Amino acid sequence: KQEVTQIPAALSVPEGENLVLNCSFTDSAIYNLQWFRQDPGKGLTSLLLIQSSQREQTSGRLNASLDKSSGRSTLYIAASQPGDSATYLCAGQETSGSRLTFGEGTQLTVNP
C-alpha cells in the first residue's frame, strides 16, 4: 500500500526566501506525480504535473522534481511571497492503479 510523507509538516519563512518542500513515497513505482496548493476552505489547485517520462517541471517560481529510484519529490519555491501561504500537497498516481495517494501536506506561511 502506497504511503506518502511530506516534510516538514509546517514551515514559516520570511518573504523573499527560497524554500524546498519534500515528499517521499513508500512505493517508488510512481507513474505521475502532482503538486497541489490548497487555501483554507478551498479546493485544490494543480501546480505541477510530472508525467512518467519526465523528471522535473517548472512553472514561474516553482520547480518540482521527481527521483523515481528513491521515491522522492521536491517542490522548490523561489523568492517566496506572502501570497504563497497555503498548504502544499503532493500526490502520486500508481502505475497499476487509478487513484492519487496524497501526503498530509506542508502548511507554508510566508511572513511579510
Place this chain on the structure above:
Amino acid sequence: NAGVMQNPRHLVRRRGQEARLRCSPMKGHSHVYWYRQLPEEGLKFMVYLQKENIIDESGMPKERFSAEFPKEGPSILRIQQVVRGDSAAYFCASSVRFNTGELFFGEGSRLTVL
C-alpha cells in the same frame, strides 16, 4: 471552459438524513474521482468512475455510501443515514484519461452533520 463544478458547496444534515453531493466534470473529461478530507486530515480516495461504470470503489465505506456517474448528468455521491463522523469536505476531481492525465479538483462540498 468551466472547471469542475460541485454543489452544494455547503450542506447541513441531521443524523439519519441523506446527503447527495453532485459533481460536473470539466468539459471533455470522462473520468471522475471522489475524495474525502476529514477535519485536520489529508485527502483519502473514495471512488473512481467513468460514465456508467464504477472502476475502483476500494476507498468507499461498505455501508451507506454509494456513487454513480450516469450517461447524462453529473456524478452523484450519496450518503444515507448520515452520522456525525461523515462531517467532512468531499472533493471531486476529473481527468481526461486514466493514469496519463492531470487531475483537476472542484472547490468541494462541505458536509456538516448535526
